[in-house]
Amino acid sequence: MxxxxxxxxxxxxxxxxxxxxxxxxxxxxxxxSAGPSLAAAAEPSSDPTMRDVASQVLDSGVPGYAARxxxxxxxTVTAAGVADRATGRPMTGRDQFEIGSVTxxxxxxxxxxxxxxxxxxxxxxxxRYLPGVVPGGGEITVRMLLNHTSGLFQYIADPGYFVRMEQxxxxxxxxxxxxxxxFAHGPVFPPGQGWNYSxxxxxxxxMLLRRVTGQTMSDLVRRNIAVPLGLRHTYYPDPYAKNxxxxxxxxxxxxxxxxxPTYVDVSDRPLGGWAGAGGAIISxxxxxSRFLSALLRGRLFSPAALTQMKTTVPLPEEVGxxxxxxxxxxxxxxxxxxxxxxxxTTRGHHTRATATEDGKxxxxxxxxxxxxxxxxxxxxxxxxxxxxxxxxALTCRMLNRPVPHTVTRSHTS
Numbered sequence: 001m002x003x004x005x006x007x008x009x010x011x012x013x014x015x016x017x018x019x020x021x022x023x024x025x026x027x028x029x030x031x032x033s034a035g036p037s038l039a040a041a042a043e044p045s046s047d048p049t050m051r052d053v054a055s056q057v058l059d060s061g062v063p064g065y066a067a068r069x070x071x072x073x074x075x076t077v078t079a080a081g082v083a084d085r086a087t088g089r090p091m092t093g094r095d096q097f098e099i100g101s102v103t104x105x106x107x108x109x110x111x112x113x114x115x116x117x118x119x120x121x122x123x124x125x126x127x128r129y130l131p132g133v134v135p136g137g138g139e140i141t142v143r144m145l146l147n148h149t150s151g152l153f154q155y156i157a158d159p160g161y162f163v164r165m166e167q168x169x170x171x172x173x174x175x176x177x178x179x180x181x182x183f184a185h186g187p188v189f190p191p192g193q194g195w196n197y198s199x200x201x202x203x204x205x206x207m208l209l210r211r212v213t214g215q216t217m218s219d220l221v222r223r224n225i226a227v228p229l230g231l232r233h234t235y236y237p238d239p240y241a242k243n244x245x246x247x248x249x250x251x252x253x254x255x256x257x258x259x260x261p262t263y264v265d266v267s268d269r270p271l272g273g274w275a276g277a278g279g280a281i282i283s284x285x286x287x288x289s290r291f292l293s294a295l296l297r298g299r300l301f302s303p304a305a306l307t308q309m310k311t312t313v314p315l316p317e318e319v320g321x322x323x324x325x326x327x328x329x330x331x332x333x334x335x336x337x338x339x340x341x342x343x344x345t346t347r348g349h350h351t352r353a354t355a356t357e358d359g360k361x362x363x364x365x366x367x368x369x370x371x372x373x374x375x376x377x378x379x380x381x382x383x384x385x386x387x388x389x390x391x392x393a394l395t396c397r398m399l400n401r402p403v404p405h406t407v408t409r410s411h412t413s
Contacts, residue, residue, distance in 0.1 A: 047076045049403055053393045054080035057367060060386040061261060061379075064091035064249055067365040067390075068285035069397045072356075076397075077285070083249040083368070085263060095249035096233050096284050097366045098241070098271060100344020102353045103281040107205055108146055108328025109295060110220050112305040119212045122146070122308060122327075129208045135183055139191045142208070145201040146327040147313050153185035154198040162373050165274065169266075172239050172273035178203050195316050195325065199278035206277025217277055229294055234283040239272030241282050251348020254379075255372035261379075264372065266347040279344055288353050289362040296340060296359030310340075310357075335404060336396035343391070345370055352391045354398060363398035365390065 050067055057065040057080075064081035077093035114120040120129070120142060127137040134140060134152070144150040155161065155178045165171075182200040189196070206217050213220060221236040235242075244250070250267040272280045283291075298306045312324025312331050322333040330341050341354040350367040367387055371380050389407040396403045 046074075047078060047397060049393060049397060050076065050078040051080075053390045053407075054078050056386055057081075057390050060383050061254060062367050062369045062383075063252055063263070064368040065366070065390075066091055066093045066095060066097075066249070066285055067363070067394055068093055068289055069363045069394065070289060070361055071398055071400050072361045073400075081368070085250070085252070085265070089246065091249060091368070093285055095247060095366075096243070096282050097249040097351070097368070098251055098344075098346040098349040099281050099283050099288060099351045099353070099366075100275070100279045100346045100349060101199075102283075102288060102342045102344045102351050103236075103275070103277065103279045104202055105295065105328040105342050105353075106221060106225060106281055106291070107202055107209070107217075107277045108309060109300050110209055110217075110224060111142065111146065111205055112301045112309060112327065113224055114209065114212055115308070116302050116305055120208070126204060126208070129211055130204065133179070133207070134204065136187065136191070141191075142205075143327070144191055145205050145208075147195075147325050148197050148201055149192050149195055149313055150198070150201055151187040151189040151191050151194060151196065152198050152200045152204075153182045153188055154196065155179070155182040155200050155203075158182075158185065166373060169269055172270045174273075175203050175207055175276065178274070178276070195313055197325075199275075202278030203276050209277070217272075217280075221281065225291065225300065228300070229287075229290055231283070231287040231290065234281065234287045234291070236281050237270075237272040239270035239280075241267065241271060244268070249349075249366060249368050251346060252369040253347050253372040254369050255374040262372075263369070269347060271346060275346060279346065285364040285366065288351075288364045289355075292340075292353055292355040292362050292364075293359040296355055296357060334395050335392065336401035337399045339395055339399070341395075350387055352394055354395050356399070361398050363394045365394050 047069065050069065054065045062081065063085050064083050066079040068075065068077050079091045079093045081091045083089050083091045083095050111120060115122060122143040123141050125138050126134050126140050126142060126145060140150045158181050161181065179200065188194065209220060210216060216238060218236045218238045225231065226234045244267055250265050252263045253266045255262045294300055309327040309329060312326045314324050315321065323331045332339050332341055339354045340357055344351040348368065348370060350370055353364045355362045371383060393403045393407050
């Protein structure tokens with residue numbers, strides 16, 4: 001989903017797409033509001049560090065947490081809390097969930113497949129494919145859209161965007177509506193002269209794919225990624241998620257109040273309408289891991305295309321993490337080592353997906369809540385710190401490195 005630059009207490013947390021600030025609660029309030037099953041529902045894990053991480057995430061007020069870590073020698077799954085607050089159904093490591101902006105890696109893959117077919121030129125202007133759609137589009141290339149150097153305004157950064165969404169939560173926004181919001185603000189910088197994470201870029205890439213293939217994003221994801229990789233539970237909602245019963249982790253928007261927070265189940269919102277090609281895909285921890293591994297092993301396109309994907313532009317200093325952004329993927333120099341990754345945030349989920357460059361190690365986690373628009377600054381800060389720490393631990397466990405002592409309460413390796 002849309003990702004925004006949000007100040008955090010740690011450098012890693014400032015990275016867009018790696019967790020928008022959200023809910024913070026006292027442990028007591030979380031347990032009272034979620035019910036007794038919150039503390040009881042936990043999938044066995046052989047990793048005590050990730051069990052500790054899951055406990056801290058739940059203590060912050062999140063209903064459910066799941067993480068799958070493959071360190072190249074063993075795979076562990078940690079799940080805790082509930083996937084559905086209404087029924088108390090336990091969270092598992094197999095549940096489907098909204099993967100948010102991890103979708104961008106899928107969309108970039110689809111574009112690079114068309115590059116391999118000769119239908120798209122990375123260094124051609126977007127005007128070649130969508131003439132007259134983008135102001136100044138003759139100066140903006142497909143590559144600039146993929147690596148966020150186009151300078152186009154991030155439509156969700158519009159001050160009234162989420163307010164309007166709350167006023168009409170089931171409105172299915174069209175691509176043109178989203179573009180109109182973005183273009184009303186003008187560019188952030190001239191094309192190619194900076195870096196600014198913007199979902200507007202990926203709205204345009206979804207339109208480009210439909211124009212050059214004649215197929216919808218749903219069809220392209222299914223035919224070109226899900227079916228070849230055997231991903232039976234991965235799909236692009238158009239615009240609503242389907243099959244959201246048992247086996248689906250519901251997502252919650254949380255507002256903080258006195259004496260207890262308020263949880264709103266946002267799983268029935270039209271995700272495909274407002275997140276689109278930048279953040280709408282539904283998947284599972286196992287299938288996101290399989291996708292990332294296949295991607296980095298070059299199973300989805302040519303070696304030349306993989307080289308293009310991994311050609312990065314530097315992240316600006318204010319992002320707070322050394323690294324770069326390629327075509328739909330971050331390269332991050334974390335405290336535990338260099339990884340390829342993407343994060344995502346929808347109205348009710350925060351996702352982290354990470355892999356080593358050779359695709360042999362992967363880690364994916366889902367947090368089933370994000371802050372509502374009325375969340376307090378203190379609440380957002382607490383949630384943000386906990387989620388950032390959880391993401392750090394996830395990466396370190398994948399790399400078999402000690403987790404910084406500030407991240408976990410009782411386990412540091």
